[in-house]
Each structure stands twice: as C-alpha cells, then as structure tokens.
Amino acid sequence: MKNIIKILVLLFLVTGCQDVFTPEIENIRGLDAMHQEPTYAQGILANAYILLPYSNSPNSDLATDDAVTNDFENDYLSMATGSWSSDNNPTSQWQGRRNAIQYLNIFLANADDVVWAKDEVIRTMFNDRLKGEAYGLRALQMYHLLLSHGGWTEDGRLLGVPIVTEPEDKDSEFNVPRNTFQECVEQIMADIDKALELLPLDYGDVSDSEVPQKYQELGVTNASDYNRVNGNHMRGRISGRIVEAVRSQVALLAASPSYTDGTEMTWEDAANYAAIVLDRINGVSGMDDDGWTWFANTGEIDGLGSGVTPAEIIWRSDISQSNDLETDNFPPSQYGNGRVNPTQNLVDAFPMANGYPINHPSSNFDASSPYDNRDPRLTNYIVINESTQGPNDAVVVTGTYGDNEDAINRESGLSTRTGYYLRKLLRSDCNPNPEYDTEQKHYTARIRYTEIFLAYAEAANEAWGPTGTGGNGYSAYDVIGALRQRAGVGNGNGDPYLDEVAGSKDQMRELIRNERRLELCFENHRFWDLRRWNVELNKLNETALGMQIAETGGGKEYETIDVEPRMYKDYMYHGPIPYQEILKWDNLEQNAGWN
C-alpha cells in the first residue's frame, strides 16, 4: 500500500506541476533587451510604421459633400449627421499618433546604445538611418495630430498638442498643457531637419564612388557596406524625399486661412517647401502623365519592382494582392457592397471637357445628357449610370429602371443611395464573385506628387498670384494647366477657362481648390481641406445630393434628390481634444465650442 502512495505522489510530480508553484516560463522581456538585439530594437520603431495614419479606402470623405455610404452604421455617417463630439470622434488621432510618438521617443532615447552592427562604422550608419526614420516619423505623426486636434481656444489662442520628446512611464507627469500650434510646427521642423540630415534622399544601391561624403570620411569605401544599410532593400521606409513632402504638407496647413493668424508660416514658405519636393523631379515637366489614374494603371502596378515607386508616387504602401476594396465598392451586380456613393455635388464639380465649369455660359452643358463631353476624370473616378464595371465590363444601371440591385435605393446596404458608385481606387479586373474571387495587386498611395503640385499651386497663387513663380520656374497657372491637360481637360481648345481665371487670384483660388477636390477625391483629403480653407458653414453643411434617373419612353428623366444632410456646428472646423483626457488632466485646454 505504501508503494501505491509512492506511485501516486510520483505520478503527480511526473505529470508536472506547471503553474502550481511557479509560473511556466513565458517570453517576458524588458526594454533593455533592445540594446543587444537589433531586431527587437527595430520592433520599437516598427510601431510608428504600423500606426501610420493612412487608409486604403475613403473614410473621412464620407463625412463631406463628396460622398455618402450605404452602410448606415458607419461612424463617419453618424459624425456628418450630428454625432460628432469630443467623446465620439472617428477622426481622432490622439491615441494612435501619441502612442506612436511614445514608441519613437523610447527608440530615440535608446538608439545610441543599440549594437546595430559589430562594425562601428556600419553601426553608425544604421544608427543614423534609423534615428533619421524616427525623427521623420515623429514629424509625420505630429503633423497628423495638428491636423486633427490643433485649434483655437475660447480665448483666441491657436494651440497644438503637448510636445513630448522623452519616453513616458507610469510615473510621468501627464497633466501638461498643450503647446501652441506654432511651437508644434517648430518642433516638427526641427525633427524634419534632423531627419534630413540623417536620411538619404532615396534608398538605393550605389557604387563605391557614390557613397556619401560623410560616410567616406568615416572610412566607408566599400559600397556594399553602405548598401547594407541604405540600399534597395530599404525602399518603402521613410526617406529624405518623403520627409520633404511631409514638410510641404505641414507648411501648407500652417499657412492656411484657418491657422495663419496663429503661425509664422507664410504662403511663400509653403510654396517654397513644395517646390523643393517638385524640383526633385524638375517641376512641372516631371509630372507623371498617367498619375491621375495611378490606381488603374494595371500594367504599371503589376510590373513594379520591389520597393519601386511609379513616377506619380512619393510614398506608397507595400503591394498587396486583394479584392477587398472591390468587394466593398463594386456595384452589387458585380458582387460588391456598393459602399461609397459619390454625390451629385462632386459630379457637378467636374468641368466640361472644354474646361468650363458646367454652370459657365460657355460650357455647352446639357442637363438632359449631363454626362456628355465632361472632364474625363468624371468617368474614371465615378461609375455613372449605364457605364461599365467589373471584369466582364457589365453595364451598371443605377437608374430606377434597372432590373437588378444596382438601381438606386433598390436594396438597402447594397445599392447606391446617390445613383453613383465609386470607381477610383478600384481595379476592374478584380472579381469578388465568390465563385472566382479574383484578386489583384493594389497599393495605397500615401503621398502623391499631384498633392504636392496642388499644394504648390495653392500657396504660389496666394504668395505670388496666379502666374507668379517666386523664382521657382513655374507658377500656379503652369501647374494647374498641366494637371488639367494630362487629364484631358481643355486639350482641344487651349483651356480658355484657365486663362479666364488667371487674371484673378480669387478666381484662380476657386479653380485650384476645385482641381484639388477632383484630383484627390476619395483619398481622405477633402474633410480637412474644407476646414483648412475655413469655408462658410453652409458649405460644410452642403446637403449631399444624388441623381435619380427614370426612363420615360426612350428618353431619360434626371432628378436631383437630397440624400443626406450635413449637420456641423460653427465650431467644427477643428477637431476636439478627447473628452476623457480633458476630464483626466485639467491642464489640457479644449478647442473652442467643444465640451
């Protein structure tokens, strides 16, 4: 019997006592592990990339006059129709951006102690690049914080966010006031300067003689050492060129009407920072002819080498094979969910092919055939009634006479609410039909040259007038002319409308803004552009319209319908500071109007 007891006790011991007395070993590690382990250290920096504020699909556009969604549960829909508040804010960047900055601060505080490579010189090069990335990313994250949270207080000060450049821990003082917007801009510019000092303009393999002077002086003679750090295989990470583009974005924001009174940034600065980016491609002459259909240049996308960017693209995401965007946005007959529905407001913003706005006396616009002779961008960006979509070029009838779910308002949650479906960003050679489920390559365009061209045009027009160049070799007029020309607007007639507005800075401003609206539509710009421009409240609240098309004995009847109101208050030009944070930290001041 004693033996039995022994056996029982033994059995119990042998079968293990994990977690009874001591916990089973888990891979619990501290921060200091990063010093000896470069991969682990880079993982800290990785957070700032993972948390990048870019979306591959239109979100904030759904809260503007450009689009609505047929998903009634969508946060941006609720936001546009009255639910935007400091504790219900889908555009909030506070958590994501500041979390990224926390990781970047940890990274920067430790980078010098990390053994990136055994060779000291290579270690220096690694350290330079990675810190350069961190500074560049911190500037970028900060820019998006300013965009979403910078604003005027009740007592008339323009504030940004608290500037934090050191890692915080559970014992840090969190109850700190917001820095001014200008201080934030200065902080960004300082980070950008450091980043530009440390980062190469582009990543790429070089020959021995092309190794940068500063590294040659350290003794790097063999290009392969340099290429190991900054070569082709680093493409896609933030580079000097990208940081310059971010600087242009920051400058444009700070110089804009809604912010200019609280900053020292001028339109001239904004134009010049944009010109630095554009001069890298020789200005207007470097504009990519196919840049306006970047998402649909299938040959170009499919043929892209690893990390290579098309001429249009300053920064893009990795290529992914998918049909998610098409599943979301194709018309239901093409097995999509018809999510993003462009508005009539946007459709009306496309000029005629002759360059005149549709309400211009010379436009020859015919309301009974409203889609004829229009700016080619219209049908390249938007699926209109009886145009085709999908791998089989099926005709999509959005008119009420259609016999399937593509018809306007036919099937809630699938059919368009406006009479239009999204075409931009999508590839028609995808097939979401579950039977085939064909996927294609896509990338997200994070920053395009077109955006910087438009930033230049906007700033140059304000700084030097429509045709002034400020010494940059090209004017707002030149840029806008080139953008319209490549899209096929005014090509047959020399774009007389452009010349018509070139005489007036105000008229030119309207044209530039409209071009920006068209070129950058569905890329999450307009929501903040409208606010940056400080447009009238009734413009922010322009009702989203749709087009209901009926068939009457051979002809068609076009009726503009109200689809969805926009219900913004007069203080909703700047996003709020999160309510909970205001409650927690009484030194944080809220933007005017929000509570």
Added chain:
Amino acid sequence: MKHIQIGFILFASFVLLPFFIKAQTTAENETDTIDKVKQDTLVQVAFREVAKSNLLGGVSVVDVEDLMNKNYHTYSLENMEGYIGGWNGNLLWGMDDRLVLIDGVPRDADNVLPSEIEDITFLKGASAVVLYGSRAAKGVIYITTKRGKAQPLQVNVRVNTGFHVSKSYPKYLNSAEYMTLYNEALVNDGRDPLYSQEDIYNHASGSNPYRYPNVDFYSSDYLQKAYNRTDILTELVGGNERAQYYTNIGYYRQGDFLNFGEAANNYDERLNVRGNVDVKLNDFIDAYINANATFYTSRGINYTDSDPDDDENVDNYWTYAASMRPNRIAPLVPLSYIDGNALSALSLVNNSSNIIDGKYFLAGTQVDNKNVFADSYAGGYNKWKNRQFQFDTGIDFDLQNFLQGLSFHTQFAVDYATSFTSAYENEYAVYIPRWYNYNGDDVIGELEKEGNDEKSGNPDFSDENYRQTIAFSGWFDYSTTVNNNHNISAVLVATGYQQAESGVYHNTANANLGLQLSYNFKNKYYTDLAGAIVHSAKFAEGNRNAFSPSVTLGWRMGQENFLSNSSVIDDLILSVSGSVLHTDMSIDGHYEYAGSFNQSDGAWWGWYDGAAERSTNAIQGENEDLTFIKRKELSANLRTSLWKNTINADASFFMNSMEGMVTQPMGLYPNYFFTYYPEASFVPNVNYNNDQRMGIDFSVNYNKDLGDVDLTLGVSGTYYTTEATRRDDTNYEYDYQKRQGKAVDGIWGLESAGFFQNQSDIDNSPTQTFGGTVKPGDIKYVDQNNDNVIDSRDEVFLGKGGWYGNPFTLGVNVTAKWDNLTFFVLGTGYFGAYAMKDDNYHWVYGDRKYSEVVRGRWTEETKGSATYPRLTTQSGSNNFRNSDFWLYSTDRFNIAKVQITYDIPKSLLQNIFFKELSAYVSGSNLLTISPERETLEMEVTNAPQTRFYNLGVKAVF
C-alpha cells in the same frame, strides 16, 4: 487520442470489477441484507463529514437521491434554488464565480446526471471553503455521487420518455405587412416606397408563393410541434462488509424541432458509465476507486456563416429565423413552373445534384445565394463528439494505532475530456428564376445558376479540444472527545490541482495547505478556527503566498436551561463567522505583475514589397505589488427546529467585500498608453476595484401529518444587495455617472421622455446628438446635466441587471404523500432585476425583419397611442440605444415542476420479481407568471423554450 486509450483501459478493467467482487462475496454474506441506515445527518463539507446538527452555517445541502424519488430531473443543479437559500440559480451569495467539485475533484456540473448523485452540498460562507484554497474562494458546490452498499446486488432501472413542446414563437410579420411597413419606413426617411401595391398584393394573395414568397420559419413546414427525449438508466448496487460497488449506466437521446432536410436527423445523445468500488483492505486501510466515462454526440447541419469576418457570431436556424425577411426568396421552387420550352433552363437545373423530393429546385438570388433551408437540404451535416474520462482513487488510513481518533486520507484524480467536430461540408448551387406571365400563368423562362454543387467525400475535423485535470489531496483528520464534554477535532490538508487545456498556455492551478481546529463543549459552545496558506504562481515572488484565516463561534441556545424545556423550540443554534480569504480567481494570466515588452506577439509591417518585421510592444506596466484579491466576510447563521420538527429553519446573514480586484485603471494614465492594434499597453495591472455584497438567505421547511396526507412545504430565498465600493471613476464628469456607490450589475442608459410629437417639440428640446436627423416619432431623452445636448453623458443608472443572480430569488416546494401517491410541486421566483429589449425582435431598423412590436409604431395618426418609435430603414441610432424606454422588469414566478408519482404497493409485488416499482408523470417549466411573460418566454435567435412532459417508470430488482 492516447488519453482516450488510457481511459478505455482503465475503464474497461474497472467496469467489470463489481462482478468479480460479487462472485467472491455473495456466498459469505448472504444474510447481510440490512440496508445501511441512511446517515442523512452527515453532511459533506471540506475534507470531512459533519453531523448536520453540528453545522455552523454558510452550508446548505440537498439530498438528491431522495429528491429524485419525487422529482425526476435531468440537470444536476436544476432548480436547486427551490430547496435552499443562498443559491440564486447559478451562483452563491451573488458572487461572480464558483467552483464545482464532484467527489472532491474540479469537474463540470453538467457531466453528472442527478440520477448519479447522492447529495449536493453548497458551501457558501467563506468559513466553509477556506480549506479548499484560492480557486474555491467564491463558493463551492460539492457533488457527491452514489456509492455501493453492503447488500446483495440490487438492480435499479429507470426509463423515461417525454416531449419538449415549445412555449412560444416570436411573431414576425408576413410579407405583405412587412413590405407595406417597410415602404412606410422609407417614406419616413424621405425616400420613395420600394414595393408597389401590385407587388404587395401578389405576396398577400398567396396565389404563387414561389414567385411572391411569404416564408414563415415557424410554420409546420419546417418545425414539428414537439420533440422527444428518452433516457434509460441502470444501476447496480451491492457489496459486503469488505467491498461495496456501484455502477450506473445511462443513455439518453433527444431530437430537435426541425423536421425538414438533413436537419430532421439532428439529435443529441449521451452514454455514460459510472462506477465505484470501496474496499476494506485490512483493519486500518480502506481504499476506493471511482471512474466515469461519458460519450456525447450531437448531430447538426452545416449553416452558412452570415458574417465570415466575425468570429464570434454563430449562425443556426434560429438566428436566420430572426433575420431573414419573409419576402426575399422561396427556398424551394417546383420544377413544374419551368416553361417546357425553356430548354436551357431545364438542362441547367437537370444537372443539379439537389433536386428535392424529385420536384423542387433550390432557388435564390444573386444576393441571397445561400439560405438556411438549402443548407439543410444540400449543405451536409456535422457531428460534435465529446468524450470524458474521469478516474480517481483514494486511500483512507485509520491511524488509531498511533493516536486514537487520527486518520489519514489521500485522493488522486486524473480526468480527460476531448472533443472534436467532424463535418461533411457540401457546397451547393442555387438557381435564380426569371419569371414571366403567359396567358395569366406564371412560368419560369430562364434560370441563372449561382455557385456550384460540390460534395465532400471525407469529413473535415475541427474544434479539436482536450482538457486534462490532475488533482491530489492528502489530509490528516483527528477527532476525539475528552471527558465526554470536550469535543476536539482537527484537519490538516495539503491539496492541489491543475487543469491543462488545449490552446491555453498556462494551466489553471491551485495549491494550498490548510488547517482546521474545532472545539466544542458539550455540543453547546463551539469554536472553529481554520486557516489556509494559499499559493499562486500568478504574482511576483514574495507575493505568491497568503494566509487566509477564518474564525467561527457557535452557541447552541436550544441546550441552555432557559430553552431546553420549551415546548416550542426543539433546537436553536446561532453562529457567527469572520474570514479573510485570498484568491487569484479572475486574474486571467500569469506575469500580470511584470512590466514587459514582447515582440513575439507583435504586429507585422512590411516594406520593399516583401521585407517584414514585427513590432516590439509594451504589454503592461510594471506592478510588482500585484497580489491576491481578498474576500473579507462577516456572516451569521441561525438554525432552529420548532414544534417537534414541524418547522425547520435555517437563515444566514452575510456581508462580504471583495477587495483589490485587478484592473488597468485607465483613468490614471493617458489614453495613448494603450492601443488595440497592435494590442499593447503601458498601463500596469493594479489591485483597485472593491465590491461589497450584503444579504440574507433562508430556507424553512414545514412538515405535517394531516391524517392520511403527509405534507411537506418548503420555502427558500436569497435577498442581497451589491455596491461597487471602489472604482476608477475619473472618466465620469457628473456625480450621477459615477459607478462607485452603485450596484455592481448596473444597467446604464438614457432616461426617455416619450416621443417627439412635432418639429417644434424637437426645436425646443436639447439637441440629441446620436447621428441621423431627429424627426417626430423619435424618442426624446432627458438632459441630465442641463447642457442642452443629449449625449452619452446623460446616461444614468437604470436598474440592476441581476447578472450574479436576481436581487431576490425565491423557491417554494410542496410534497404531499397520500398512501402510495406522491404529489410534488416546485415554484421558483426571481425578482428585482431588469433587462433591455435590445434584441433584433424589439430593435427593428434598417433591413431587419419586422416583428409584431412595430405595429405600435409612431405615425402622425397614432401619435397619441404609439408604443414604438417611427419606422426607419436607416440605423435609427437615436432610438435604438440603451434607455428606460426598452427597460423591462424580469420579475417572474415559475411553476417549474409538477410531478405525480405512484409507488405500486409492495404487497402487489410480492410474487413478481420487482422489489419496488413506481411510475410517474411530470411537467417541467409549465407556467411563468409575470407582467412580461411574453418577453420572458420568447427566444429570439435561439431554439424556443420548452415545456417538458415526461412519463417514467422506476423498478428495483
């Protein structure tokens, strides 16, 4: 699979054991037929049995073996609130967890049937569970299974068969009414009606339900009125002085409501074999072996997943019944409707492998290209199988040779549970009919195929899980009486167990040392000291041990001179306990104290179209001080027996405080210290929240012989309140929002103020900021903070949710015996809790299916009498959110059980081979009495609640 083999071998060798014993022993014990007097006065408590009269409170017991003679039931803990206080249906004293021990080993309460149980002890008070350690700190349900007896082989057989009959079905609107009201909703949203009058008429007329469907999920086409449950059970009991054995073999099978396609073959079945042997090895060593094997099989059909992105959602017939609108599709369309000249359509459909009953094809649309009906006809089926093997053994040493009254006991257990699903998953095509009308007849001119028929030849295996439990206990027990007056006893325990589960890295574990010292003087004055050193590997070194003490004092007043001669009071015992228990329950992980970073669970990001790395993330901030949660408790108990046992009563008062519950107090840190993706946090885990519970429980039994009738009436109940005594409330600006000071199970929401009656009403009211345009017929809310805006800050405490048991639980049982006839009634009541009518039956918006509730909708004409907001096809986010508009009281009283049992008189049995024979009929869940009966009895997205009518026979051979 290896575990299963081991289980089988152990098991097979074991089941045969009783027969050997029998063979050996019957000869020598032929005359030993005296039934052991049932020691109903001994109650199983932690590591010992105590005479019921000496119990000091916080413990209740139900004699299941006895109960089964008058109330045949099928789940071990079914309606236990009907007999004892302190148990509120699923939990003890309103706490949020409990430990179930079956024969001392942590096991599942649903893996032991009442027919296998002798009794169940509910150890509620902290003083009663202290010896079990950390995992038992929120109460223990100790289930004791039946054992053998020193008697010749006795065979008990029980057979039951009965029918589950649904109580009620949700009431959804038919196609025509749905379409009419959907049109109204569209108009409300400022849009044109979608369905034409002709369309609606066609759906209403029913002349061609294939072209104009009107699908009713609850019709007899798809459901049968009742389904059967049958079980059979055999027990073998016997033994002699040296060895006793018990074997229980049971089987049950039950069907399903669905009666079409493959679903008509759905069933659940369970086979179990349980057995145990007690052996007296010599004068001072006893040993026992217990074993149990259970085999569950559940057959069902494969349902189309309605939302593949959502891992949480589980679809079945009832979820589709609650969401698929009646006018969408006719699932089956007769082939005869296809135009004879439509050759391409005919050849297409003739290639289908799913022609149902030789005359229907599966129909659909491009959007609805799968449906739950076709799933049943063509989607294949699956079987879920679960096998459990449980094995435990123990040895009891009588150590009186060393010291009179000393004994040592040891128990060791190994359990395995495995489960998996095998499925034959088939794909199928549906056909989209294009209808035409020729000379007044509807015909199908064209068919379009959507999807493909694919039959799977081999089963797919999935959901493979296993769980292993190992438990060990050893304890010394000492008891002695000195000078006939001083009763002393002590227990010293070392116990531990661990559970390993597939897919879970860490084991659940418990280890502790316990000591209990009891003394009473003349069974009159009691003191009881207990303590346990509990150990948990979940805390930092230095914090892994804690001491849980408990003190109980008792006074048998009934023995005092001033009461001992009372004609009223037979006995009266009063006790008071104070305890501090330490537990690591509800601390999910290990290393929650460690400040840590981690890259192995990081998120990926990529560049260079192929290079990738993972993020290194903060997992949590450091808090080396993280420690046990404390249950501090004060309780008092009163037990009495009056008028010569006519009334027995037991009542407890309890007040406990759970202190230092672990949270990440976000209110103390900025929100960017935390991200969902990558899932990361710089915030430490802190012992922060405190909860207080206070209440009373009672059970009173009244026994009376009324002439021929022997009547027993029992009433039991639990009433308790809770308060969140400490919370991180930084996130709340206004006092009425603060969680601290409120019940821990609060339902929070807006206070409604009727419907907006017109636009000026809206214009003159605070702005309601939930998105969407607010219109007349929408719910108006009260502006609590007077900021002229209605938002989430206006949410107030609406009522208790009763998540840990209703504030007041009541049980009533009546037994009347008249000759051989026994009549039993059980009632249960639940009061004081509220719930939200927030399912998709009551919250109808967008494209949801329309139920009867929308008939009371607000319209311009019915504005005075409307009971439901205006209809909308949009998200209705203003109306469909938590508010007292949707709140309802769940107060109810149930007639849970009625059973009539007839024991055939023994005199009639004398010449046949039965020793006992009885028959019974019963009805379960018969009646709910409540103002909200309809809501409480209705299941949306689940199989209907049922009444169960059973007929049973029990025979003893």
